[in-house]
Amino acid sequence: MSEFSTAQVHAGEARDAAHGARVTPIYLTAGFEFDSFAQAEGRFGGGEAGYTYSRSGNPTTAALERRVAALEGGREAIAVGSGQAALTVALLGLVQAGDHILSAQNVYSGTRGLFENGLRRLGIQLEFVDDPADLAEWRRRIRPNTRVLFGESIANPGTDILDIAGVADVAHEHGIPFVVDNTLATPYLLRPGDFGADIVVHSASKYLGGHGSTLGGVVVDQGSYDWSTSPFAHLTGPDEWLEGASYVQVHGAAAYTAFSRSVVASLFGPVLSPMNAFLIQQGVETLSLRVQRQSDTALAVARWLETQPEITRVDYAGLESHPSHPLAQRYLPRGQGAVLGFRLAGGAAAAERFYDAVDLFSRMTHVGDVRSLILHPASTTHAHLPAEVREETGIGGGLLRLSIGLEDVDDLIADLARGIAAVVAADVTVPDVTVPDVTAPDVTVPDVTVPDAVGAGR
Template sequence: MTRPAVLGFATRQLHAGADSADPHRPRATPIHLSAGFVFDDFDEAHARFAGSADGFSYTRVSNPTNAAAERRIADLESGAGALLVGSGQAAVAVTLLSLVSAGDHILASPSIYEGTRELLRDDLSRLGVHTSFVSELNNLAAWEAGIRAETRALFAESIANPKNELLDIAGVAAIAHGHGIPLIVDNTLATPYLLRPIEHGADVVVHSASKFLAGHGTVLGGVIVDGGRFPWDAQATRYPQLAVDRGADGLTRVERSGAGAFLEQARHVAMRYGPTPSPFNAFLILQGIETLSPRVQRQSATALRLAQWLESHPAVASVDYCGLSSSPQRRLAEHYLPRGHGAVLSVTVHGGRDAARAFTDALGLFTRMTHLGDTRSLVLHPASTTHVLRGETELAAAGIGQGLLRLSIGLEDPEDLIADLDQALTVASEAEILTRAGVR
């Protein structure tokens, strides 16, 4: 049977990367729960380790189930290849450790997941890699001014956590490329169904596959997708590990792997540091991807409806969601997000922390937990959880007040979610009245 040359997204999320060579012809990708794989003979063992033969040797390096997930995600993201790792934080760490050395610099968005911010600010700085953050997400002049001679990567999120801020990917990519530097984009909240950063100029995309890709809140996983277009050899002195340093075969990574040089470097970094996902997790991620588009489409539609409803509620001070007509990023959203604006939004209730506490505790359908992209709707208070180590000045600069709550919208009926929010906002309003009266 001949397949069409160009397949739609929904078709590819079911079929891309399938192994047609498996003699048993399983319909679902098998779970290869094996630490290692048998070599036919002495010479094959040598060839696998030397990289001169295809196949698998040890699951810490690669595994057939993991490889199937890598092929499918790379296809959906319009990438040249992908690497599956143990978590989203592992994806960020492995990507950056593949590119930087002591003395290097990373320029990052001010609007990123707090765990990533701490990795950049605290952990990499101990290794001699310094990070600065631009003052405004889409101030292209600030991105330009922030680049130094030692800058090795620009890093941002396509849709930022927790306030649904949208990155001007093409604008920032143009600045990065003007300086011979790659742009790395965390695309977790957008997913490849809503937005594919590589198509807009990004060079590397990372995901927390634990979120929307897996979709059910059951597993951890991360993925790195390489666009395969960045000219590493043209920037040899910046990236000697790719284009200068020679291996035992006398070749650089670029000479050995061509367009796949970065991904091979990342695989070796991951192999040494060990953030290898279980093949069982890879299987569950593949299962989740099969329903990615209908899930994200429905979640995004519900999120927009809830954002519009919340914006008109008297107990609500503000709503951050780029799909709203009132959003300052509405024009960017029309360009980058024609299929929907994501399932994560933030809402700030009147009355500060006391009202936020009352609102959170009164919710019945929203689950109180630190996660995103679940089939169930979730709620979290960033100022007291993910951002708890920031002082009030830093929180204010980030626009994260004591009354702000992050909502991740699931697959429940919108009417039920609105009813739950409505009764919780009533409780929050009562708490605000008591606070103003000095009762609390």
């Protein structure tokens, strides 16, 4: 199925032979009954196709897996209970104690937390590339035990665009798989596998589901990496469960997904409920329509924000002023996504006024919803990080992040104008030394002229 919009409503669907239900049914069952002793034995060890228990596979979940794999142009997918679970399964399917992961520094704060608090405790080494746009730095930081290169196609919240083809080349020069979190771009805007990513990860809680009702995550093996010649001994070496054969011998090109499904996802157990798989699949069916509209609105909002004197900088790769704009033109020609950040000259005090003044934007930590959302990262998602790490990753006190939904653009701009008006009314258009900022404003404060009134048209 070649065209995206056709694939998003048809790819991988499970037709219901028994009753003819047109929509993939919700198989809300813990387990599956066996016809006989022989069938039970065959499904567990004998290589017979069929389901056993929903922790290791379920028809509703499998339909979602096939659909997302098709949309990403991948060979196979594993759906799990959240984006964090997807990252965990994707990485623990590859690394073990003593291995090294090299990641872009500008990744989502939860991913950074997983690396630093979760994986590091398991003896996995982590290192961050300070300037993810610098391919020489990626190359320089690879160690003999580096087993994964990792980055986000559109970084959350800075919206820097990853040079996927460039980093993929560096990874492959060293025989290392390249894992990309494609949550903010979605396969509608960008398919990292087309540019050399080997494994693509999603928080399906965001745009794939789209309605903000459900958590989920997906890992897609693009089928580009040759597991048979890889340095991953758990895939190429003898395995007790496989009676001494290796995952590569038994599963061939599916070695990584077979291991990640049966050992990591199934035994660590971050299962996706079939109910949630159904809801995410409902969302996927309108993905292209939502993401196109949300990207178009985000660009209009970003352009408006850029004209506001109280704002020193707008982070949105669709803007010509963003350092990633040339990469956005190459990788994201249809649109640059619907997450953007902007910095108020008045720092944290101004951000607080703005945040409390908006009415239409929901104050919450989430992105990719049909509703527009606003977040103050420095005091919430990034509050636990040391100030120097926040500074390094561009999370100043004046930064607010928006996730643009499906509302009318004029209503959104009118709401943001309410935020600007509150900043102006409180006279926090420049840094206020009496109000402690979460971090010092990270940009030079321009000459600000305070307008008398702020309207949606400005």
